Amino acid sequence: MSFFGGADEGGGITRIDKEAMTEIIDDVSSTSREESGYVIIDVRGQDEIAYTGKLNDCVETLPLPYIAQGALSMDEDDFKEQFGFDKPGLDET
Numbered sequence: 001m002s003f004f005g006g007a008d009e010g011g012g013i014t015r016i017d018k019e020a021m022t023e024i025i026d027d028v029s030s031t032s033r034e035e036s037g038y039v040i041i042d043v044r045g046q047d048e049i050a051y052t053g054k055l056n057d058c059v060e061t062l063p064l065p066y067i068a069q070g071a072l073s074m075d076e077d078d079f080k081e082q083f084g085f086d087k088p089g090l091d092e093t
Contacts, residue, residue, distance in 0.1 A: 029058040039088040043067065060085045 016024075028036045042055055043064040054061075062071060062083055071079065072087070079087035 025056050025058065029056055033058075033086075037091070039085075041088070 024036075024038055025040060028038050028040055033039055040055070040059045041062045042049065042059050043062060044052075045063045045065075046061070049061060060083070066083075071083070074082070074087065076087045
């Protein structure tokens with residue numbers, strides 16, 4: 001199943017719309033991270049999530065400042081201990 005609607009021209013991040021994101025969330029929540037091949041990461045801060053609500057129980061939280069500080073370069077065990085979920089692989093992000 002393709003959610004991304006076309007080739008990525010610049011080799012960077014592919015943008016998706018709200019409908020595609022909803023389909024991905026539904027896919028992950030009805031199956032699993034492993035089956036769907038997706039890890040959904042909400043990069044908003046805890047205060048933003050508290051104000052607007054969590055997107056879905058299957059969505060992990062990793063605020064953008066932590067990513068900028070190298071969270072995805074951490075050792076897998078340290079990552080899980082600090083953030084509470086398995087570190088995503090390159091093929092999952």
